[in-house]
Amino acid sequence: MKTTAPTIPTPDDAALWHDGHLYLADQRILPQRAEFLVYDQAAAVADAIRAMVVRGAPAIGIAAAYGVVLAGRAAFVAAGAGWKTAITVDLARLAASRPTAVNLFWALRRMEALIAQLADGDPTGALLNEALAIHQEDRDANRRIGELGAALLTQPTDIITHCNAGALATGGYGTALGVVRSAFAAGKIGRVFADETRPWLQGARLTAWELMHDGIPVTLQADCAAASLMATGTVGWVIVGSDRIAANGDVANKIGTYGLAVLARHHGIKVMVAAPTSTVDMSIASGAEIPIEERDPAELLGCGGQQLAPVGCVARNPVFDVTPAALVDAIVTERGVVLNPTTEKMRGLMGLEA
Secondary structure (H helix, E strand, O other): OOOOOOOOOOOOOOEEEEOOEEEEEOOOOOOOOOOEEEEOOHHHHHHHHHOOOOOOHHHHHHHHHHHHHHHHHHHHHHHHHHHHHHOHHHHHHHHOOOOOOHHHHHHHHHHHHHHHHOOOOOOHHHHHHHHHHHHHHHHHHHHHHHHHHHHOOOOOEEEEEOOOOOHHHOOOOOOHHHHHHHHHHOOOEEEEEEEOOOOOOHHHHHHHHHHHHHOOOEEEEOHHHHHHHHOOOOEEEEEEOOOEEEOOOOEEEEOOHHHHHHHHHHOOOEEEEEOOHHHEEOOOOOHHHOOOOEOOOHHHHEEOOEEOOOOOOOOOOEOEEEEOHHHOOEEEEOOEEEEOOOHHHHHHHOOOOO
16 A cells, blocks of 8 residues: 555556546557546446556456445445445446356355444445555565465476466456566566557456566567467467366466367476466356457457458457366466366365365
């Protein structure tokens, strides 16, 4: 928690609470500009999540938790002792902002459980304490994930990552890039190859920016260049994050992750998925049940406001895919590591043994 007004975001500043307002680093304009947007209404936070001002499953959950704080404050001002009824509209708006990232719903359920316990007085302080706790717990979890993931790298190697699972996508430090940070500090990573990641170019815009900020050697590559790099034999791991992990260990992540895992298996390269347990959804048996968000085809038909495809071209724009558990060598969470995930192993991780 910063004691002075935020100015310029760093990679660890995806979301900040200061002086009664939520500050979100606008990830749509990085790396050209690093700026905060300021929010004091839950509906605007929901819009920010939908518009990808903030993205990355853990960061979405954190932003939503702070959105509930704003919703509770406004509901009490508007309805007094009836705030629990008044807040439901904003809770629904936040829940509808993105469909795939399970951390959004995990954070909202946690905030709603607190709401159910509160009296009719002003809920703002209690809600804020819970949101701050969610934020800090994610930071702490990412540090632990970094340590556990780095321990799996037995010798120095280059790695490939996809999309952005760094500090910007979380409460700080990062999941996949948290592993990279810890492993690089231990001398285990020579270079990170960051896929550019279409259509929003999170790898080119965000991952490269984060790694350069930290002084970690990074080379950007087109998504379709991964196979030729793997064939050189210099890459030992693919390390990615996740937006939702099913009970059997199937993993939903940014579109292109599935193909990367297939390529890795062919080349004898291991795949690590780094994510907090808030990303694990034990209510669904497999990845077949994960809702896959499809966004505006215009995101694929052009870039940076410039039309690239012919006018009238039809585009398919799923922004996630599901990597089967059979292609995942390790799922790394703050609770521990699951090697070659299965339903039984995931249940054990989550403390659900029969």
